[in-house]
Amino acid sequence: MIPLKRRKVSLTVSQQNDTCRFPHLSIFILERKMGTSRRAFLTRLGRSKGFRIKETYSSSITHIVSENNSGDEVQAWLDNQTGRDTNDTSSSVCLLDIRWFTESMEAGHPVTVQDRHTLQVKPKPNIDPNAMLMKSYACQRRTPLKHHNSFLTDALEILAQNAEYNDNEGRSVAFRRAASVLKALPHRVKSMEDLRSLPCLGEHSQRVIKEILEDGSSREVESTRRSEQYQAMKALTGIFGVGVRTADRWFREGLRSPDDLIRTGQQLNRAQQAGVQYYDDLQKPVTKAEADVISDIVEKAVHAVLPGAEIQLMGGFRRGKEVGHDVDFLITHPEEGKEEGLMPKITNWLEEQGLLLYQKTTRNSYLEKMDGPARAPNNMDRFERCFSIFKLQASAESCTSNSTASVQDVSTGSETERHSDQHSEASDWRAVRVDLVVSPYSQFAFATLGWTGSKLFERELRRWAGQEKHMSLSSHALYDSKQNLYLRAKTEEEIFAYLGLEFIPPSERNA
Missing domain, CATH: 3.30.460.10 (Beta Polymerase, domain 2)
Incomplete structure (x- = not known):
């Protein structure tokens, strides 16, 4: 038996030599639940029979073939690739079970698609179109600089900042993601009904939003804003060269402001000395x-x-x-x-x-x-x-x-x-x-x-690359783990294309 690694490599070597006999078909084999080696074998088999098998999904694909997936699962995957509404039936892509592919291989040509080959997709209930347009990743959304819901996002960002001060990154990111969704809405939120089916709005965020909509403010947010810890941590982390951990240590030692550092003769490094000296300006x-x-x-x-x-x-x-x-x-x-x-x-x-x-x-x-x-x-x-x-x-x-x-x-x-x-x-x-x-x-x-930036937009780009594309993105490079290679780019547009994302200009990355 040919070792697995060798079989993966041989795919790319031989694929260029196969002649396409059916140019009107463009097939994508979904690896989900199938595995890399089986997908590689089926790809080689299809190409040897004259079928055009694509390595990556694109708008040119006419048939998506999968194994052990329901129609809803494949449709959800497809929506994630294209950013389409799940209820949009305008797509001409055929979602097919592996049986169609194997029967076509046996026949040596594409067999007629029958009902038993087609993966059925259950119709979704009617949902607010605004909600359906809201994607779960901030890097899929356009977020303008000025938006309609600052009265809600300012409150959530106070809670996010406070969570960061308390070394609770998970909670901080959750509040920021919720705020990011509200920033991308094309209208002002007037009731909880406006939030129906929106992503990233956890129970805690919804409680805060509900209280603000009903009472005009949130007791938790106002209590946090006025708390000694929040005000002290905001002042101390505002010093150039001071991070959350250092500020927290100073707070526990009873320090509350830059003046307290001077008064108590705290030992400061060069950056912190400059930060205190020019604090008001900065x-x-x-x-x-x-x-x-x-x-x-x-x-x-x-x-x-x-x-x-x-x-x-x-x-x-x-x-x-x-x-x-x-x-x-x-x-x-x-x-x-x-x-x-x-x-x-x-x-x-x-x-x-x-x-x-x-x-x-x-x-x-x-x-x-x-x-x-x-x-x-x-x-x-x-x-x-x-x-x-x-x-x-x-x-x-x-x-x-x-x-x-x-x-x-x-x-x-x-x-x-x-x-x-x-x-x-x-x-x-x-x-x-x-x-x-x-x-x-x-x-x-x-x-x-x-x-x-923004910071959350960049975080979501990296999360999308890793979770959805099996890639690693940094400010230095983009690495494709499946192909085991670096993807080179001269423009931001090329990077978005590699990630399968619509290009979003800088002015709309204010997540």
């Missing part, structure tokens, strides 16, 4: 006008040390936001390898101009052969990057047309000269968080997708 939203000025400065810095490099404004601003809490940039160069070691050169240029109040640079530690399929997909990439705090002129918004002036107007000074008592309300500059990321050109499309 709590203020960054405007799009300020982001544009910083973009001009970064572009000037990058081109000064690497001509021909490409710079892209990322994060919420790429999704169309007018304000944000920081500014993210992705940098690359069309000639692979020229971007290596770029970040220290950029930061040196910025420091010479007196533009950096704080910076920490990390090297690129990603190795595809080691970190690809073996590494669980998550939101942490391994690019060369710099977490920094920029010193930006307060008049920056009026200088968007002259980035050179913005650079020259920023006063220079050493690290020791920058003290919080010198930075008063009347200061002519402010501190702004800026993240700089350098990506190799071959990974730029994946990095662009990963750094555009």
Whole structure:
């Protein structure tokens, strides 16, 4: 008997030599409940008989063949691939039992499809069309920046944030998924009936929504918002360089604010020291006008040390936001390898101009052969990057047309000269968080997708890739576990296509 691994490989070797005798048929064999080796055997058999057997599903498929699946199961799988309404009967795809395929193999040609070959799909009860259009994954939905249900989503996001503060990631994600569904609705929710059949709305979220719809507010949400723990954790995690665990430890030690850290003489690392020193500035939203000025400065810095490099404004601003809490940039160069070691050169240029109040640079530690399929997909990439705090002129918004002036107007000074008592309300500059990321050109499309956000949208993309496509997606690459290979892409559109998803532009990824 030929070993399993050898049989899988031989499929791709021989398939190109088979002649298609029935071009009007395009068959997809569903692996579900069948297994890889049997599907490979049936694929080889079909091609040897002159049938066109496709490896992946596409709109060109005319016949789907499955074994040991009900019609409802195959229809549900098909709906997941196409994003169609289950009640939509316009599809011309034939859902067939394996018997049709085996009889066709014996006959040497496609036999006539009879009732005994066809998988029956039970009609679904009438459901609100709005609900049917709402897919369960956020990466399947278009979520605009402005929506109709902020009075509900703000409440759910407070509970999500509080769950995160309490190290309950599962509950936090559940609340955020519920909020994401409400953001994608094309209308304002007026009653619980509007939520009928919507995905991702757990019992807890529905209780909160019901109370807000009936009473105007939720006692749980208001109690959480006013709680000492929530307010303290929000203040402490708002410090640059402070995570949930550190903030929780400080809270248990009786600390409630940045002032408490100063008063008690807490031991802080460099990032946390900068976070406390510039706390008030970093709590203020960054405007799009300020982001544009910083973009001009970064572009000037990058081109000064690497001509021909490409710079892209990322994060919420790429999704169309007018304000944000920081500014993210992705940098690359069309000639692979020229971007290596770029970040220290950029930061040196910025420091010479007196533009950096704080910076920490990390090297690129990603190795595809080691970190690809073996590494669980998550939101942490391994690019060369710099977490920094920029010193930006307060008049920056009026200088968007002259980035050179913005650079020259920023006063220079050493690290020791920058003290919080010198930075008063009347200061002519402010501190702004800026993240700089350098990506190799071959990974730029994946990095662009990963750094555009939103956070939940990216999480759902990775979940879809793993659970629905048996792929591993990161900001570096897309790996297909079935084919045992990396899928290369030059654009975000290509990545969505690999994943079998409709392309969603950045402005509608605000999940």
